[in-house]
Ligand code: SF4
């Protein structure tokens with residue numbers, strides 16, 4: 067299970083059965099260049115493994131106005 | 132994924148460039164893209180006095196950081212739009228950034244001039260973003276003009292430029308397609324207008340701000356439902372994912388081949404500009420758009436009516 071906070075809405079979700087950043091993006095219906103996937107101080111590329119207990123920030127990047 | 136340059140673990144994958152970078156190599160890449168844009172489009176030199184419009188968002192703050200890092204003579208400009216909740220946050224972010232990095236900043240408040248966005252919205256009851264854009268451009272240009280700045284930079288990135296170009300292509304807007312681009316020369320008393328981020332995407336500016344620990348506004352403006360181009364951006368994200376490199380190819384192709392073709396069709400710049408009778412801002416009519424807007428918001432009759440009396 068992983069926990070993600072989605073910015074800018076600040077919505078928090080817990081998700082099961084996610085093993086890579088790409089799977090997380092797909093689950094959230096995002097393309098790889100539409101959001102930063104942040105774990106602590108680092109950015110995760112789509113091939114990175116994530117899982118058990120990870121707390122991530124999904125920062126959507128589209129600028130509005 | 133490994134960094135293409137140093138083979139460390141990559142933090143940023145850039146499918147458009149068939150590459151991936153670690154933190155340090157990405158910073159180097161990002162700054163180089165901006166330097167390349169400045170050089171190719173002959174935007175400005177180290178002799179210029181540059182005014183950098185700062186909204187408090189990731190793009191403009193990343194731009195200001197890079198320009199000062201490259202040793203340009205740059206001053207920030209923030210236009211405080213008087214929007215409850217969002218404007219104080221944006222302004223606070225900009226002020227903190229400039230203070231932390233020891234950068235010069237000019238702040239212009241629109242509310243005391245009768246042009247706070249909530250009041251304008253109430254008075255006009257039509258989509259506010261185009262009007263807000265006009266007010267911001269007015270204060271960008273006016274501040275540049277009065278302060279003797281020779282170049283005005285904004286944080287428009289490749290996604291913004293592609294979305295705008297796409298919208299204008301869908302309409303075959305000949306006048307836009309003949310003379311728009313990332314570098315418009317100084318003209319009729321206006322400073323040169325340049326967009327040094329036109330080669331980097333909003334994903335890249337967001338990554339840059341994260342890696343350089345530049346705090347920025349993330350919440351959208353409360354009026355942004357009317358913001359243009361969001362659906363075009365989504366379309367382009369899909370296209371780019373399927374065929375990486377499409378965005379920059381579309382935009383570069385326009386600059387190299389599209390624009391010259393449209394420019395050949397346009398009969399030169401017809402409209403002559405003269406100073407606004409109230410504020411001195413260059414305009415093609417007697418009173419500039421913002422002076423007319425001010426009176427409208429204040430519920431006064433147009434200037435022309437009064438002048439005739
Ligand atoms: S979203 Fe619209 S109203 Fe808000 S700052 Fe941008 S242009 Fe102005």
Ligand SMILES: [Zn+2]
Nearest residue numbers: 134137153156
């Ligand atoms: Zn590297």
Ligand SMILES: [Zn+2]
Nearest residue numbers: 407410419422
């Ligand atoms: Zn005027």
